[in-house]
Amino acid sequence: MNNLLKTGFLLGLGAAVSSKEKVEKYIDQLLVKGKVTPQEADDLYQSLLKKGEETEEQWSNRTKDKMRSVMEDLNIVSRDDFEKLRHQVNDLELKLAALENQKNTEDDES
Structure with missing residues (x-):
């Protein structure tokens, strides 16, 4: 059970880091192409970062709820x-x- 949690956590962390890098690369490309101003790029980055944090919190809450349910089912x-x-x-x-x-x-x- 502990290994399952650890694996899930590391998977989520890896996805978050990968997604953040992709967002930064995408925004940098928009800046280079002149499609957004530096201020717009910063605003977009902050907006996406906030949305990602909200999604992460929701995922975390769902995971905790699911773990509580599993623990109850196993009488732990x-x-x-x-x-x-x-x-x-x-x-x-x-x-x-x-x-x-x-x-x-x-x-x-x-």
């Missing part, structure tokens, strides 16, 4: 659930130790 607890349970166990151990100490103290007094 989340880190938050695990931490809550760990804290509950620690609290119960402290209470149990306190009760045992109280019982031992009462037994010694008897």
Whole structure:
């Protein structure tokens, strides 16, 4: 499962870098051909960059939702659930130790 996530992340990262390079090359070609001014090229680049970031965020959210669904289907607890349970166990151990100490103290007094 971990390898699948890593592979997916690297694939997405590679696609993003490749796309960014293609956008920069395309905008440079437009500048060289005189089809856009430097300001228009910068505006276009910023616009495409913003759109790419929005798309990446949407993809990331969908991926997280899908992973949550897979984890639920496989009955895997989340880190938050695990931490809550760990804290509950620690609290119960402290209470149990306190009760045992109280019982031992009462037994010694008897």
